[in-house]
Amino acid sequence: MNVENTEWKKILIPYEHAVEELKVKFKSIRNELRTIGEYSPIEFVTGRVKKVSSIIEKARKLDVSHEEIPDKIEDIAGIRIMCQFVEDIYTVVDYIRDRDGEDLEVVLEKDYINNYKDSGYRSYHVVIKYPIHTALGPKNILAEIQIRTLAMNFWAIIEHSLKYKYKQQIPPHINERLKKAADAAFKLDQEMSEIRHEIRQAQKFFEVRSNT
Amino acid sequence: MNVENTEWKKILIPYEHAVEELKVKFKSIRNELRTIGEYSPIEFVTGRVKKVSSIIEKARKLDVSHEEIPDKIEDIAGIRIMCQFVEDIYTVVDYIRDRDGEDLEVVLEKDYINNYKDSGYRSYHVVIKYPIHTALGPKNILAEIQIRTLAMNFWAIIEHSLKYKYKQQIPPHINERLKKAADAAFKLDQEMSEIRHEIRQAQKFFEVRSNT
Amino acid sequence: MNVENTEWKKILIPYEHAVEELKVKFKSIRNELRTIGEYSPIEFVTGRVKKVSSIIEKARKLDVSHEEIPDKIEDIAGIRIMCQFVEDIYTVVDYIRDRDGEDLEVVLEKDYINNYKDSGYRSYHVVIKYPIHTALGPKNILAEIQIRTLAMNFWAIIEHSLKYKYKQQIPPHINERLKKAADAAFKLDQEMSEIRHEIRQAQKFFEVRSNT
Amino acid sequence: MNVENTEWKKILIPYEHAVEELKVKFKSIRNELRTIGEYSPIEFVTGRVKKVSSIIEKARKLDVSHEEIPDKIEDIAGIRIMCQFVEDIYTVVDYIRDRDGEDLEVVLEKDYINNYKDSGYRSYHVVIKYPIHTALGPKNILAEIQIRTLAMNFWAIIEHSLKYKYKQQIPPHINERLKKAADAAFKLDQEMSEIRHEIRQAQKFFEVRSNT
Structure with missing residues (x-):
């Protein structure tokens, strides 16, 4: 088991490098x-680098062989x-796209905001x-960047924590409530954006008036 | 100005020490x-250690002299x-209270949750x-610990950012909306707690049944 | 093996806390x-927290049982x-002694400089x-503080690295050379101290002259 | 003065980025x-990023104008x-050369070991x-990488500290002693390399013998 641990550590070291x-x-x-x-x-x-147990679980679920893990x-x-x-x-997202072909390459985008x-x-x-540079030469690493608001993050952390704790046991009516909570969190995000927008409009109005 | 900067750095170094x-x-x-x-x-x-400009502003507002700053x-x-x-x-909060008289001393509590x-x-x-130990001997430092949910934090970060940007210009109807957003965030917190509670109840129910 | 790893992680977490x-x-x-x-x-x-393999090895060498490890x-x-x-x-060392009975307690001193x-x-x-405060309450942790010059550290790192790599194979005449190198490193330290001392003396002399 | 501080902070932020x-x-x-x-x-x-006061001093010494600072x-x-x-x-050094034209470009090498x-x-x-990527787009930054042994570092730290403290006052006979100390430190480095080499030779000898 220790041997395996060491093997995994070697596999994961370039991922840690990329994350840092x-x-x-x-x-x-x-x-x-x-x-x-x-x-x-x-x-x-x-x-973070994904935990070994989560990598193994995901590989099993997606029917991915050990060798395909870095690509899949x-x-x-x-x-x-x-x-x-x-x-x-x-x-x-635009910052990242602007760097496509420079210090990174965009492989794939998934908009789980419009398509939640x-x-x-x-x-x-x-x-x-x-691309990273290891002691043995250059190497390309896949990485996933998740971008979200503080409210989306708040909901996601709690959902993850509940899923982890109660896994298969979450009854449908609870899932329904979680979903409604996600909608409420998103409504809050939209309200916050509107408030910001309104203040900006008000500011412009004041600026125009004070210049006359 | 540089002299003052150095003076402030010396004053703030024990606070950085305490924060770390x-x-x-x-x-x-x-x-x-x-x-x-x-x-x-x-x-x-x-x-974080409070920025010098914010300390000076707060001292002026509270009518606190330079000498009284560390105590007030x-x-x-x-x-x-x-x-x-x-x-x-x-x-x-209970963790902190348990350590009162040990590695820290509780001076004051303010419950801005029940009394928002x-x-x-x-x-x-x-x-x-x-209490910290400096090169010149022991020293007591006041520190404020703010404890909040992720949702409260989400709201507070945005309010702080809006306040900072638009300061005196926030019209009353915007303040009203911000306040309602805070209530909505808090309702979300309560909903999340209830969901957790319900899952727990369901689990207990299943555990009881599966043991019979 | 994994179970053991988890067990060790639990044992070592307060040591990591203390080191931080x-x-x-x-x-x-x-x-x-x-x-x-x-x-x-x-x-x-x-x-650093000692590696599990090194703790086990040291316990075996000192004939210390698993239960006695934290005390011995x-x-x-x-x-x-x-x-x-x-x-x-x-x-x-004086800084540390001054804090004896305050935020730490001195158990033992070993002067491997005069008695190398x-x-x-x-x-x-x-x-x-x-003393640290864990989630389960206060706990006392033994910690060893090693204090050394940069030259002593230079020698110690290299000796450790050679020992680790070639273990039982170091022939006596090599050990003799390593020992001589340690003496040379120490002589260098003394030379550096003297240079500092001489400059100080010279400075005082100049200060006295320029004040007359 | 504060204005200048802010100006310098803006200039130095990409250097901090590159160092990290x-x-x-x-x-x-x-x-x-x-x-x-x-x-x-x-x-x-x-x-580290060079301190503003040291940058200004160096620019003056090298007769470099404010605009030329990033290039000179x-x-x-x-x-x-x-x-x-x-x-x-x-x-x-070979690692770095191997990456020339990849994630960095080698501009200049100075061998202060053979030519101390x-x-x-x-x-x-x-x-x-x-090359770094700022919020405003890509930017090339000059950086100096100093590579040295622990013994060279030991000497350099102490020399720097003495220079800083006593600046113009270091009399020639002290400089002479510092120089001799640098030679002694280097001799120590050579001795350590030889010891390593000898152990390696001995190991090979033993390996040959134990295989016969």
Whole structure:
């Protein structure tokens, strides 16, 4: 078992490498914007390498062989970017698209905001191919970037925690309530965006008046 | 101006010291519980030392002299603890109370959850006196610990960002909407707690049945 | 094997907690002194929890049972403090002694500088009892603080690396050379201290002259 | 003065970004090699952005205008890589050269080991051009990578600290002693390499004998 652990550690080390680099890169954008006094669409950034047990489980579910894991499981390296407002998500997606062909390659996008999952789950996913330099030479790593608002994140953390704890036991009426909670969280996001928009409009109105 | 900056840096260094220690302490509780496979009421922990400009502004507003700042401004060292569920907040408060007289001293508690602010702001605040050991000897530092759910945090971050950006210009009808959004966020928290509670009840029911 | 791994993780989590706190505490002293423009006897600080395989090996060698490990193996939590000059080591030891009975308790001191090991190894060791607060209540942890100059550290890292790689195979004449290298490193330390001392003397002389 | 501070912060933010990324990249090589059970030529890695006062001083000394600073001052972003043995330095240099034209571009190499400075200073310097992606688009940053043994680092830290403290006052006979100390430190490095070499030879000899 220990042998296997060591084997997995070797497999996962480039993913850890990629996660660390990507975390630095997105955090740097936030720091940069705040330093120059501009609004940052990125509120905070986290990253993680998928747990071995979760990789094995996912491989089994998707009928993926051990050898295919690096090509078929896209979220072994995972980055999560939290935004204040829904529209910030698309600004961040644009940042990533602008770098396509530069320091990363966009493989796939999934818009789980306009097409949210049955469970109520909302987030924007971008799968990228990311080149790292190991001691043995260059290597491309798949990584999944999840971009979501703080409210979407709040719901997702709680749903994940409930799923993990009670797994197969969640009865349909509870799932229904979770879904409604997701809708309520999203309505809250929209309300927050509108408030921001209204204040901006009001500001413009005042600016125009005070200039006359 | 540079001289003042250096002066402030010297004043703030023990606060940074306290924030670093407290962050390690609360993060360790989370790591510990997760390692032993128990639910952690702490989801994540952040900390910061108040910016000099904000300290000066607060001192002016509260009519506090430069000398009184360390005794009268309680949130120069600030720790923020985020929880998944409202009831977790009170578990964390109990942790802190249990340590009163041990590695910290509870000075003051403010329950802005049951008595939320007019703006809609909700959080539980605990002001503590925290002993650190500097190169020049021991020293007591005031620190404010804010404990809140992810939903409360989501609302507070956005309100803070709007306040900062548009300050005096927020018209009353916008404030009204922000307040309603805070209520909606809190309702969401209560819904999430209920869902968790219901699943637990269902589990117990199943456990009882499967044991007969 | 996995079960054992989990068991060990649970045992080691309070040691990680203690190492993190102690690292923050000693780094803060350095930051504090540099911020106020004073010389810091601490150049840098590292920390680690002993690897499970090394704990098991040491327990076997010392004939310590599994239950006695926390009381008998003193270096599961390890802190290393690097200093520029030999005399700084004793300043750091004094810092620690001053805190005896405050946030830590000194259990044992070993002066491997005046009484260096046969191998040539030099460092000052202080074993402390350090109180942490876990989710389950307070707990005392043994930790070993190793204080050494950069030159002593240079030698120790290389000796450790050679020992690890070639273990039983080191022939006596190589050990002899390693020992001589340790002496040369120490002579270098003394030379550096003298240079510092001479410059200070020269400075005082100039100051006296320029004040007349 | 505050205005200037803010201006400098804006100028330096991309350098901080580059330093963070490069630190992750070189630390990852070490972690990778240790995880796969191979010897790492990298013992540890540090990084820093040059202090504003030092940049200004250097610009004045080199007669570099404010606008030319990013192109003419090569060590605003600085990475330091510490190795156990002198030969490791050249392995690390080869790693960097192998990546020339990939994620970085080698601009310049200075071998202060074979051509050590008058002061006795030894290190290998590689100046690179490193591309980062800011919120405003891609940008090339100059960075200086200093590669040295632990013994060279020990000497350099102490020399720097003495220079800083006593600046113009260092009399020639002290400089002479510092220089001799640098030679002694280098002799120690050579001795350590030889010991390693001898053990290796001995091992091969034993392996040959035990195979017969």
